[in-house]
Amino acid sequence: MDKRKIVITHDLDQNLINQIKEVIPDWNIIIGKDEDIWQEHLHDAEIIAGWKKGIEEVLLSPNSKLKWLQTWSAGVNNLPLESLESRNIIVTSANGVHAYPISETIFAFMLGLTRKIHTYVNNQQARKWHHSGMKLEMxxxxxxxxGVGTIGKEVAKISKAFGMKVLGVRHSGKQQQFVDEMYTTNQLNEILPSCDYVVVTLPLTKETHRLFGSKQFDLMKSSAFFINIGRGEIVNEEALIHALREGIIAGAGLDVFEREPLSVDSPLWDMENVIITPHTSGSTEHYNQRVIKNILIPNLKDYISGVQPSVNLVDFSKGY
Known part of the structure; x- marks a missing residue:
């Protein structure tokens, strides 16, 4: 009888590999970032950990044995969700892995824009000693x-260390610790005039696509900063550029964009009131460890016991 097979399309430390082997000692475990390592094993893998471009045709073919897909990213908007759902394939995401690094990036944006760190870096490069209108504090x-999920909750918690008032928006409107007032997505426009910082941590779905446009930026304070680490398509980028150019909002910290990489011709590059990072807010030295120990292994234990994996189980009806 052939061994059951799992394919992990990323390089892992031996310590993590050993932990996986302890859970499924009798399985054939294929691990490695190099496509040559796992390509021939896709068709008979029961579990895939790490979605890669170009594997869809094999994994969704009639002969595929795939039953469970564990992504290496929190977002699943790039997956063929309808096809996966139609084949009853379980999908779990890496949601939660990013809470610490992304919240740190968010506060780097907020503090950098507030205390003009990006301006002073530019001044330093030009050997220019200039006050540059520093006056704001957070x-x-x-x-x-x-979007008050795992990341949003961490942002709310840190905000309290700054004595900030925290307004939250989430689909359910369910209350969350560290959030002073919670609203539903339909109430977004109601809170924007009150915010000094607007932080987007939403997943991309049909409902969140271009959620932010001219109307939303017009509702914001002219002194407000806009931070987006969710997905670029949540924002109408032309409307954002207009709002930044015309002083409708004060500035932006952006890790995601409608098209990536961001075009060299984008006016965002040259804007003094914008800080750009190349979709790296979730990068961390602990990434693989958190995916394996906090998500894959607990789900794997359930799976081999005949229980459906529950950690970060994707709800196909919601798209996340």
Whole structure:
């Protein structure tokens, strides 16, 4: 009888490999980032950990043995969700892995824009000693967190160290610790005029596509900063550029964009009131360890016991 097979399309430390082997000692475990390592094993793999471009045709073919897909990213908007659902394939995401690194990036944006760190870096390169209009501080301001999941909760918690008022927006409207007032997505426009910082941590779905456009930026304070680490398509980028150019909002910290890589011709590159990072807010030295120990292994234990994996189980009806 052939051994059951799992394919992990990423390089892992031996310590993590050993932990996986302890859970499924009798399985054939294929691990490695190099496509040549796992390509021939895709068709008979029961579990795939790490979605890669170009594997869809094999994994969704009639002869595929795939039953469970564990992604290496929190977002699943790039997956063929309808096809996976139609084949009853379980999908779990890496949601939660990013809470610490992304919240740190968010606060780097917020502090950098508030205390003009990006401006002073430019001044330093030009050997220019200039005050540059420094005056703002972050303490006791109001932050609106649009999407209060694992990342949003961490942002809310850290915000309290700055004495900030925290407004939250989430689909369910369910209350969350560290959030002073919670609203539903339909109430987004109601809170924008009150926010000094608007932080987007939403997944991309049909409902969140271009959720932010001219109307939303017009509702914001002219002194407000906009932070997006969710997905670029949540924002109408032309409307954002207009709002930044015309002083409708004060500035932006952006890790994601409608098209990536961001075009060299984009006006965002040259804007003094914008800080750009290349979709790296979730990068961390602990990434693989958290995916394996916090998500894959607990789910794997359930799976081999005949229980459906529950950690970060994707709800196909919601798209995340």
């Amino acid at each position: 303490h006791e301001k109001t932050v609106g967190i649009i």
